[in-house]
Structures are given as structure tokens and as C-alpha cells.
Amino acid sequence: MSKQPGGLDLHLDVHPDGPREGPRGPGALGRSLESALRDGVRSGRLPPGTRLPGSRSLAADLGISRGTVVQAYTQLIAEGWLTGAPGSGTSVATPPTPTAEPGEKAVAGAGRGHAAEPGGGFWSVDLRPGRPDVGSFPRTAWASAVRRALATAPSHDLDYGDPAGLTVLRQAIAGYAGRARGVRADADSVIVVGGFSSGLALLARALRGLGGTRIATEDPGLPRHRELVRAAGLETVPLAVDAGGADPAGLPVRCAAALLTPAHQHPLGVVLAPERRVAFVGWARHAGGYLIEDDYDGEFRYDHHPVGALQALAPDRVVYAGSASKALAPGMRLGWLVVPRSLREPVIRAVEDTGASVPSVTQLAFADLIERGEYDRHIRRSRLVYRRRRTELAQRLPSPLPGVAAGLHALLPLPSAEQERRLIEAGRRAGVRLQGLHAAGYWYEPSGDRPAALLIGYAAPPRHDWRRALEALCALTARSA
Incomplete structure (x- = not known):
């Protein structure tokens, strides 16, 4: 058991006789430490960016020589599992981002700050209803x-x-x-x-x-x-x-x-x-x-x-x-x-x-x-922002928005559940996350005569990203018209 800077505990399964599988004898303790750290990174228990204890601190906690720790760190840095620099300590390395296969188109805006898609990839724009702009949290x-x-x-x-x-x-x-x-x-x-x-x-x-x-x-x-x-x-x-x-x-x-x-x-x-x-x-x-x-x-x-x-x-x-x-x-x-x-x-x-x-x-x-x-002031600020967004949304869409001008979402009526499904699928391919009356299960008993619509959560995008989200939505609806 070792402690990270700041008092965080790090459990390493190190065996004095060496790793469970592998040669015994001289150097076995160092190989066991390497194996324990490698397994921690590979399993995700030590995610990218995790700072590891200093060699002196880890050696004292494990009851081994500092030289053994230094050699293990050096080997894992050479293999790409860890990264280290003088004065910065040793950390778990960030794996390289896989490149897209030829012919595949990367999702626009994928990366930091974008929601992961359950099936892999990323959502560039999230327009699901019922969500405020959490980035504006006070x-x-x-x-x-x-x-x-x-x-x-x-x-x-x-x-x-x-x-x-x-x-x-x-x-x-x-x-x-x-x-x-x-x-x-x-x-x-x-x-x-x-x-x-x-x-x-x-x-x-x-x-x-x-x-x-x-x-x-x-x-x-x-x-x-x-x-x-x-x-x-x-x-x-x-x-x-x-x-x-x-x-x-x-x-x-x-x-x-x-x-x-x-x-x-x-x-x-x-x-x-x-x-x-x-x-x-x-x-x-x-x-x-x-x-x-x-x-x-x-x-x-x-x-x-x-x-x-x-x-x-x-x-x-x-x-x-x-x-x-x-x-x-x-x-x-x-x-x-x-x-x-x-x-x-x-x-x-x-x-x-x-x-x-x-x-x-x-x-x-x-x-x-x-x-x-402070709660009232935050609501008033948010109300102004969401009012402007709904007005801009109404101005850009081809038909009037039904319902009252209120809340964090607006309804975009569609001719059929099939078109609703196609729009949601087109959005998924473009990295735009959408939700529909039929697709999200709002109806007790969905059928062909039940109205179809998208529920546009215009409050959810961050302030800096609202215009891009609006353009992405308009591009989708224009192509489906």
C-alpha cells in the first residue's frame, strides 16, 4: 500500500518473489512492481493523468529499495505506460487517439467537452430536452x-x-x-x-x-x-x-x-x-x-x-x-x-x-x-438567456413552434414517426443528439396516428456553443424537408 501526493492511497499487489507468472530470482521484485503498475493502467484502475507517488515515498511504503522503484518507473516510461519529467513527477500516460479508418469521417467537435455516445464516438451537440446549461451553474x-x-x-x-x-x-x-x-x-x-x-x-x-x-x-x-x-x-x-x-x-x-x-x-x-x-x-x-x-x-x-x-x-x-x-x-x-x-x-x-x-x-x-x-438572480439571468435562444430557434425553423413560450424545450412537429426516426438517426450520424415523442416512449401506446415531433432542448448547449448547435439543427431539418 502506498500513498499518493495529498494522502491518496494506491494499492499495488507486489509479491517479493516476483509476478505470479514469470521468472524468479534476481530482479523479480522489480518485475512484480512493473506488472502491478501495468495491470493497474491496463484495467483502468489507474486512469490517464493519475499522478504516482515519488520513488522515495513508494519505496518506503512498500518496504523495498528506491532503486527498484526507479528501475520499474524507467521501464514503464520506456514502454509508454507512464510519463515523467524532472520536477513534474511520474504520471499514467494518455494513450494515443486512434486514427479513423480510410473513408470514415470524424465527428465534428469530438473530444474534450463533448458527451460520449453509448456505442462509441462522441456527441458534438446535445439537444435533449429537460436539461439546463449546466455550464452556467453558479x-x-x-x-x-x-x-x-x-x-x-x-x-x-x-x-x-x-x-x-x-x-x-x-x-x-x-x-x-x-x-x-x-x-x-x-x-x-x-x-x-x-x-x-x-x-x-x-x-x-x-x-x-x-x-x-x-x-x-x-x-x-x-x-x-x-x-x-x-x-x-x-x-x-x-x-x-x-x-x-x-x-x-x-x-x-x-x-x-x-x-x-x-x-x-x-x-x-x-x-x-x-x-x-x-x-x-x-x-x-x-x-x-x-x-x-x-x-x-x-x-x-x-x-x-x-x-x-x-x-x-x-x-x-x-x-x-x-x-x-x-x-x-x-x-x-x-x-x-x-x-x-x-x-x-x-x-x-x-x-x-x-x-x-x-x-x-x-x-x-x-x-x-x-x-x-442568489437563487433568484441566477434564475433571472438564465431566463434572459433561454428566452433569446427560444426566439432565435423560432425564427430559424420553417413552421411556428406550438405551445407557450416557456421552459427549456420546444416541440418541432413532424409528419410521421418514420420521419422522426430518420431525423434522429441522421442527427446521430452527424453527432447531434435528438429526442422524439415516439423514440423516447412518451406515448402510452405509440401508433401511426399518434403525432410525431422532435423535442428540442435549446437550453442544454453551453453558451459558447449555442449558435453552432442551432446551425447543426437547422442543417438537419433543412435536409429532411
Whole structure:
């Protein structure tokens, strides 16, 4: 066992008698060290760029002579496994990039900063929906919030705490959701969760424990949401969506809840009509069911002020769900539920049973970000950027974008599922990652009469790369016209 600079441990399987396979005798210990390092690099356990301990430090840790380590390093540098320079230490070498076969065309922009394609190669442009520009994450403000949180938080905030979340964050969220989204909430009604998916899984588990058997979800709607509901042991019921949003006429009386995206339906981008809001609330009261309001990008409305939360119409029947995934970054894994009093204990039991609590330091830092106004300022900056992008997208595409000017994605209708498939495949060949209604499984039962479309995630590209992404998309759609 050896230690890297900075105290990192490095495990090497070195045998005094030499490698398991190979000659014994003089030099066997050095060959064993070479073999252990070579195996570590070959297996990927020591990735390119990994700094290795100095020869003196490694020799002391392994209980061998420094000369043996120097000889092993020298041999592996000569073989190309390692690299070293005076004053820079020894590191794992970066393997050469394979050259393309004759006749093969390299993907434009492949390399550093581009997402790897599952089948190999790289995505030059990623236009999948539901993703913000993670490069705009307010790193400096977040780092400052973490430092302040660690410097000022009482010790008990780092202990096992309330499964509903730290009081300071629940108070901050209640204030923010009321101020920015019109939610009727106090700290006692807020439960901190690890993003909306985590919150939906907990809600489905809680409703199942209360005897629920079905949850209605929008059609089309995210397949992942249906999977989470079914994983909790409940059935899913489709709710047709049209220009007025989800249609409450499809709701059965015996249903535990209906999952809705009222402010900006995902994926069609429409707003739930006022009369349908009233009808859904009436159903919930009459049937004793609940409405789950997924307000996934409610802060991002560009034509006028955002539509207020449905929850304000019936706080006793609506679960309001928000998250930082679209405003900050999906990797935050931070969200919140504002739950009716009747659901608070069942949901908290689900949190306890699954160990789904959010780390305390993350909660403390996010509370600080909200309280200092940094969260609001970041949202306002992002809103301006995304508004400009959507306007530019609408100006460049041949037909008007359906739905309201809001959110992080826009719908590009297509004549057929076949053309949707061809466009996605053409994008894949060009290194442009696209997503479609049929290809991504949004429809409960896809068929030839179901509308087809691309979902253009215009928020995802980095700021410096937006224009290139837009040109790549326009080139694809022009060729398919």
C-alpha cells in the first residue's frame, strides 16, 4: 500500500518473489512492481493523468529499495505506460487517439467537452430536452454558500436529523415557493427530497400504503414517471392531452392521484386551461384523491409572468413538487414537496423506510443561496438567456413552434414517426443528439396516428456553443424537408 501526493492511497499487489507468472530470482521484485503498475493502467484502475507517488515515498511504503522503484518507473516510461519529467513527477500516460479508418469521417467537435455516445464516438451537440446549461451553474456563489454553511451551522445540523429536511431549508423553500410560484406553504408542509423522481417514488409508495391502486399520468408524458409509479406497485391510467392540457374527463373515480404538469405540459408545452384546473380540483375533492403538480420549469415563462401554481386552489388536495434540477443542475439531486397535512406522515415514513434524505451540507448551502437572493438572480439571468435562444430557434425553423413560450424545450412537429426516426438517426450520424415523442416512449401506446415531433432542448448547449448547435439543427431539418 502506498500513498499518493495529498494522502491518496494506491494499492499495488507486489509479491517479493516476483509476478505470479514469470521468472524468479534476481530482479523479480522489480518485475512484480512493473506488472502491478501495468495491470493497474491496463484495467483502468489507474486512469490517464493519475499522478504516482515519488520513488522515495513508494519505496518506503512498500518496504523495498528506491532503486527498484526507479528501475520499474524507467521501464514503464520506456514502454509508454507512464510519463515523467524532472520536477513534474511520474504520471499514467494518455494513450494515443486512434486514427479513423480510410473513408470514415470524424465527428465534428469530438473530444474534450463533448458527451460520449453509448456505442462509441462522441456527441458534438446535445439537444435533449429537460436539461439546463449546466455550464452556467453558479459555482462561485455555491462555493461561498457551502463555506458559510460549514462555518456557521450548529453541530446538530450535521447529525441525523428530521427526515423532512432541515428547518432552515424548509422555511426558505416555503418562502420562495409562496413568493415566486404562489404556493400556500409553511415549513411544516415542506419535505425535502432528492429531486422530482425521488419525490414521486416516495409519493407513490405512500399512496400505495394508504390503499391506493392507480395513478393517472399524462399521455404523452415522461415514461420514467410511469415506471416509478409502477415500481411502487400501482397501475397507471392515461390522461389524454390536447391544446387545453390534460383532460379530466378521462379520470376514473377510483384513482389515488393524478400527476400533472399544469404550467408547461411536458412534452407538448401547453398550459392547463383554467376550467380544467377547477375540474381536476373538483374531482380530487369528490373522489378523495390527490393531484401531484410537477412544476418542473415553472419559473421559465418568456411571454408574460409565469402561471401560478395549481396548488393554491386546493392546498389540502394538491401536492406541489419543485426542484433545482432545471434552475441549477440535475446533478444537484435536490427537490421539495409541499404536501397536504393528510399526506405528511405517510411520505415521511417513506423517506425513513428508503433512507432518501438529502445531505445536510447541500440543504444548508441551498438555504443560504435562497436567503441571499442568489437563487433568484441566477434564475433571472438564465431566463434572459433561454428566452433569446427560444426566439432565435423560432425564427430559424420553417413552421411556428406550438405551445407557450416557456421552459427549456420546444416541440418541432413532424409528419410521421418514420420521419422522426430518420431525423434522429441522421442527427446521430452527424453527432447531434435528438429526442422524439415516439423514440423516447412518451406515448402510452405509440401508433401511426399518434403525432410525431422532435423535442428540442435549446437550453442544454453551453453558451459558447449555442449558435453552432442551432446551425447543426437547422442543417438537419433543412435536409429532411
